[in-house]
Amino acid sequence: MENLSALDDRRDPLLIAERWIKDGRALALATVVETWGSAPRPVGSHLVIDTEGNFEGSVSGGCVEGAVVAEAADVIETGAPRLLEFGVADETAWEVGLSCGGRIKVYVEPLG
Amino acid sequence: MRAEALRALNAERRARRAAILVTDLADGSDRLVREGDVLSGQFGEALQRAFRSGKSGTVEAEGGSFFLNVHLPPPRIVAIGAVHISQALAPMARIAGFDIEIIDPRTAFATPERFPETRLAAEWPEDVFKRRPLDAYTALAALTHDPKIDDFPLKAALETGCFYVGALGSRKTHAKRLARLAEAGVTDEASGRIHAPIGLDIGAASPAEIAVAVLAQIVAALRSRGLAAVTESRAA
Known part of the structure; x- marks a missing residue:
């Protein structure tokens, strides 16, 4: 069927995830579920990650993706979802943060 | 998931x-x-x-x-008329994040040379809508000035509940259009949703300026619809 929707096959993380699942790759899906203050990506934004650390999409402007990808490996292995929080106000818990001063919560779950 | x-x-x-x-x-x-x-x-x-x-x-x-x-589906613009205004509107709409399609049965107008990298249908809107129906996330701009081409898609857009419906033409042209639509069974309430003369009032004169005015009006319709809903949910 013709793609009516203007979805971008090459960049849309959920379309990419569907192809990766077809290829038999084990995946995790990260989703921004809450933001406070100035956050680079809106609630609902996705990052899809495989066991090799390949990823597509974004949950921030590149500030926390590295940490999310590292957590994703554990989530794929254990099969248990987890909720991560990032922000400059939370320096004790997280070394990485958002330079823009916002805070975000990212839900990471197995996909497939 | x-x-x-x-x-x-x-x-x-x-x-x-x-x-x-x-x-x-x-x-x-x-x-x-x-x-x-x-x-x-x-x-x-x-x-x-x-x-x-x-x-x-x-x-x-x-x-x-x-x-x-x-x-929600990404917003899309359907422009009826492969006219000078549409030539400016197509690239502007893409930059603003809209998917845009130009429909015009006049094959001399609807040519890929005039509309590079644009989804273009040199067909009657009636036929295109059968394959790609209008929906609530679509804005329709009727730009041909020709009732034979514009009237059907305007009626269809009002019936579908497109988030924006606009039509090119002076107040006098629009008065005649409203009379024709009424005869075709469109209620006054429905035809009252048509933005005409089309575009925000910024004194646009050239085709490109009119395209800016049309695109701005479409953005306003899209965002005010969202804002109204958000205000409503906060109040609730």
Whole structure:
């Protein structure tokens, strides 16, 4: 069927995830579920990650993706979802943060 | 998210239908809710609000935390008329993030040379809509000045509930148009939704300036619709 929707096959993380699942790759899906203050990506934004650390999409402007990808490996292995929080106000818990001063919560779950 | 849920969600998105993926944040279990599904109770109301506002977020209900990820189809513009204004509107609309399609049965106008890298149909709107129907997430701009081409898509856009309907032409031209639409069975209330003369009043003179005015009016319609819904959900 013709793609009516203007979805971008090459960049849309959920379309990419569907192809990766077809290829038999084990995946995790990260989703921004809450933001406070100035956050680079809106609630609902996705990052899809495989066991090799390949990823597509974004949950921030590149500030926390590295940490999310590292957590994703554990989530794929254990099969248990987890909720991560990032922000400059939370320096004790997280070394990485958002330079823009916002805070975000990212839900990471197995996909497939 | 289950692979099945992902496939079902992507199928809805490809077909330009609104859907919400509900995830229980405690255990990651999910379910897909389609627009038009019967929704009841407090949770149902939260889902309905989310469909209206397009805002994703967490809802506390039934003793748990649920994340609602709202997927509304990306906004699209259908321009009737492969005219000078459309030549300027097509690249501007793409830059602003809209998918745009130009429809004009006059093959001398609807040529790929005049509209590079643009979805273009050198056909009657009636025929194109059979394959790619209008929907609530589509803006329709009728730009040909020719009732034979413009009237049908205007009527169809009003019936479908397109979020924006605009028509090129002076007040005098529009008065005649309203009379024709009334004769075709369109109510005054429905035809009152047509923006005519088309475009925000910025004194636009050239075709490119008119395209700016039209695009700005489409953005205003899209965002005010969203803002109204958000205000409503805050008040509730």
